[in-house]
Amino acid sequence: MRAVEGIRRSGIAIGPERTMREAAEIMERSGVGALAVVDGDHLVGIVTDRDLVRRGLARRLDPSARIDGLMSSPVVTIEASADLRTAHGIFRTNAVRRLAVTERGHFVGMLSVDDLLINLSADLADLMRPVTAETIIGHRDSPVPATTG
Amino acid sequence: MQVSQGDRIIIRGHRVGEPDRDCEVLEVRGSDGGPPYLVQWGDSGHETLFFPGSDAVVQHFDHADAGGRS
Numbered sequence: 001m002r003a004v005e006g007i008r009r010s011g012i013a014i015g016p017e018r019t020m021r022e023a024a025e026i027m028e029r030s031g032v033g034a035l036a037v038v039d040g041d042h043l044v045g046i047v048t049d050r051d052l053v054r055r056g057l058a059r060r061l062d063p064s065a066r067i068d069g070l071m072s073s074p075v076v077t078i079e080a081s082a083d084l085r086t087a088h089g090i091f092r093t094n095a096v097r098r099l100a101v102t103e104r105g106h107f108v109g110m111l112s113v114d115d116l117l118i119n120l121s122a123d124l125a126d127l128m129r130p131v132t133a134e135t136i137i138g139h140r141d142s143p144v145p146a147t148t149g
Numbered sequence: 150m151q152v153s154q155g156d157r158i159i160i161r162g163h164r165v166g167e168p169d170r171d172c173e174v175l176e177v178r179g180s181d182g183g184p185p186y187l188v189q190w191g192d193s194g195h196e197t198l199f200f201p202g203s204d205a206v207v208q209h210f211d212h213a214d215a216g217g218r219s
Binding site: 007010011012013025026031035036038 | 163167170184185190192193197198199200201202205
């Protein structure tokens with residue numbers, strides 16, 4: 001599966017001039033924990049709910065503070081066409097919970113650890129099905145092919 | 150996803166009981182009707198850039214019909 005196919009939610013981006021309050025409101029309404037920060041065509045950062053708390057509220061920033069003063073930059077990205085296993089490797093070596101998915105350098109969506117876990121659990125459920133059936137129903141013997149002679 | 154200015158995009162709720170959200174496309178920033186889209190959200194009035202995923206459905210607005218038939 002490609003990275004872009006693992007994304008479960010539409011991506012939302014704001015400009016760097018938007019405020020901390022606006023970012024919080026947009027996250028709350030959208031049910032997302034991270035927004036891409038885009039300046040023109042360029043992905044310049046990511047701001048997360050955690051950034052709002054740690055870099056904003058904890059430092060007593062005014063809610064009208066610009067979001068580019070809180071965002072994480074540079075951004076850890078993954079190419080849209082990359083295999084999802086590449087994402088596992090990136091999460092293994094970077095202390096982030098979300099990756100910005102890019103296509104030819106442009107942001108197209110956000111891939112989260114949660115997305116990967118949901119995909120993995122669905123795969124595990126598929127694999128468990130025959131094992132569970134065998135445990136509950138019992139071993140199903142295939143008939144031995146008839147032989148002559 | 151092909152979208153035009155004035156179209157409506159609906160994002161299905163992700164959890165049980167979570168309502169759908171919708172936004173109006175104010176501007177198509179990508180080439181050939183592709184993303185990103187500058188949208189205005191129906192519930193908050195906020196404007197954001199939107200990159201549709203598998204949870205988004207486009208409701209095309211018939212621009213020809215809106216052209217003032219009487």
